[in-house]
Amino acid sequence: MAATDDDVADDDDDEPVLELDTSVERWRLVCPAGHRGSKLKQRFDHWHCRQCKQRGIDPAYSYVKDQQTGRYLAPDEVEITTRSA
Numbered sequence: 280m281a282a283t284d285d286d287v288a289d290d291d292d293d294e295p296v297l298e299l300d301t302s303v304e305r306w307r308l309v310c311p312a313g314h315r316g317s318k319l320k321q322r323f324d325h326w327h328c329r330q331c332k333q334r335g336i337d338p339a340y341s342y343v344k345d346q347q348t349g350r351y352l353a354p355d356e357v358e359i360t361t362r363s364a
């Protein structure tokens with residue numbers, strides 16, 4: 280494999296784009312249907328929205344929206360931390 284690292288969109292990158300405290304994550308992340316972060320679960324390769332599940336909508340999303348920046352983030356782009364301990 281002689282390809283350079285730069286122009287390949289690979290999933291090997293495990294550097295999180297965003298670090299969020301759990302208390303911040305609750306209001307900052309929303310699912311594509313508009314539900315707040317407290318109802319979102321971070322899974323290995325997708326987000327799971329409990330409110331969508333309760334409404335009979337497919338609850339698995341590849342991305343959720345960061346309300347502060349308007350960006351869409353995959354689970355591996357967000358590191359959720361607990362600093363209050």
Ligand SMILES: [Zn+2]
Pocket residue numbers: 310311312313314328329330331
């Ligand atoms: Zn939802």
